[in-house]
Amino acid sequence: MVKAKQINVNNLPISILDINEDDYFCLTHMTKNQQEGSKIIEKWLTNKNTIEFLGVWEQLNNPNFNSHEFGGIMSEAGTNRFYLSVKQWVERTKAMGITARTGKYGGTYAHKDIAFNFGLYISPLFNLLLIKEFQRLKEIENNQYGLEWNVKRILSKANYHIQTDAINNYIIPTLNYSQKKEWIYADEADLLNIVLFGCTAKQWRDANPERSLNGENIRDIASINELTILSNIESLNSTLIKNNVDKKNRFKILLETVQEQRRTLDNIDFIKSMK
Structure with missing residues (x-):
C-alpha cells in the first residue's frame, strides 16, 4: 500500500510517496511554478549529465538495471534528434529510481536522491x-516516533511493577523462600521475553555484549x-x-x-493514528 506525505516549498505543495520503504518525490508537483511546467522534466531527462547521474544511481541501487541498454542511451544522448521519456x-x-504513475497520486515520481538532482536543475535556491x-x-517524524516509543516504554515499566507486585503477593508466600525473590522476578520477566x-x-546479553555493556537490554531495542x-x-x-493460572497455561x-x-x-x- 502506497503512503503519501506532503511538504511545502514556498507555498508549493509537493507529494512524497513511500514506495518500497523509500521516499519518492512528485517531480510534477515540483514544476508547478515553472514557466515551462512539466515539460522541464523532459528537458532535464534528455540532458546527458542527468542520464549519467541516473545510470550511476541505478547501478548502485538496482541489481536489475540494464547497464548495456544504458550504454546505448548514453551514446545517443547529446544528438539533436535525441529524446527520452520517463516511460x-x-x-x-x-530503472527503479524514477517512475510515472496514474490515478490518485498521478505524476512523475523520483527517489529523493534523484529528486534533489532535479531540484538543482530547477534552481539551487529551490533545491536548498x-x-x-x-x-x-x-525530524517531525523521528520526534513523533521517539515520543511514542518513550510512552510505550514507560507503560511497559509501570506494568512490570504491577506484575512483580502480583508475584510478590501471590507466588512468594506459597513458596516461603524469600531468597528466591530475584529468581522468580527474572523468571517471570523472561517468560514474557520468550513469548x-x-x-x-541473558541470551540477548550474551548475543549482544557491547550493547549490554552500554546498559541496554532486550526491551530497549523493541x-x-x-x-x-x-x-x-x-x-x-x-x-x-492473581487467578492462580499455572505457568504452562x-x-x-x-x-x-x-x-x-x-x-x-x-x-x-501509529503516527497516523495519533493525528
Whole structure:
C-alpha cells in the first residue's frame, strides 16, 4: 500500500510517496511554478549529465538495471534528434529510481536522491529549500516516533511493577523462600521475553555484549508495536497470576495474545493514528 506525505516549498505543495520503504518525490508537483511546467522534466531527462547521474544511481541501487541498454542511451544522448521519456527510460533500462504513475497520486515520481538532482536543475535556491523542508519533515517524524516509543516504554515499566507486585503477593508466600525473590522476578520477566522476543534476557546479553555493556537490554531495542504488546501482556500476566493460572497455561495464553496482537498492530501506522 502506497503512503503519501506532503511538504511545502514556498507555498508549493509537493507529494512524497513511500514506495518500497523509500521516499519518492512528485517531480510534477515540483514544476508547478515553472514557466515551462512539466515539460522541464523532459528537458532535464534528455540532458546527458542527468542520464549519467541516473545510470550511476541505478547501478548502485538496482541489481536489475540494464547497464548495456544504458550504454546505448548514453551514446545517443547529446544528438539533436535525441529524446527520452520517463516511460522509455524505465522500459529500456528497468530503472527503479524514477517512475510515472496514474490515478490518485498521478505524476512523475523520483527517489529523493534523484529528486534533489532535479531540484538543482530547477534552481539551487529551490533545491536548498526542498532539502530543508524534507529534513524538517523527517525530524517531525523521528520526534513523533521517539515520543511514542518513550510512552510505550514507560507503560511497559509501570506494568512490570504491577506484575512483580502480583508475584510478590501471590507466588512468594506459597513458596516461603524469600531468597528466591530475584529468581522468580527474572523468571517471570523472561517468560514474557520468550513469548514476545523468542529469547531470555541473558541470551540477548550474551548475543549482544557491547550493547549490554552500554546498559541496554532486550526491551530497549523493541519496536513500538512490541512495546505495546509487552505492556499489554505484562498486565495480562499479572491478572493470570492473581487467578492462580499455572505457568504452562499462562505461557500458552500469553503466546496466543502476542500472535493475535502482532497481526493487528503490524497493520497500524501509529503516527497516523495519533493525528
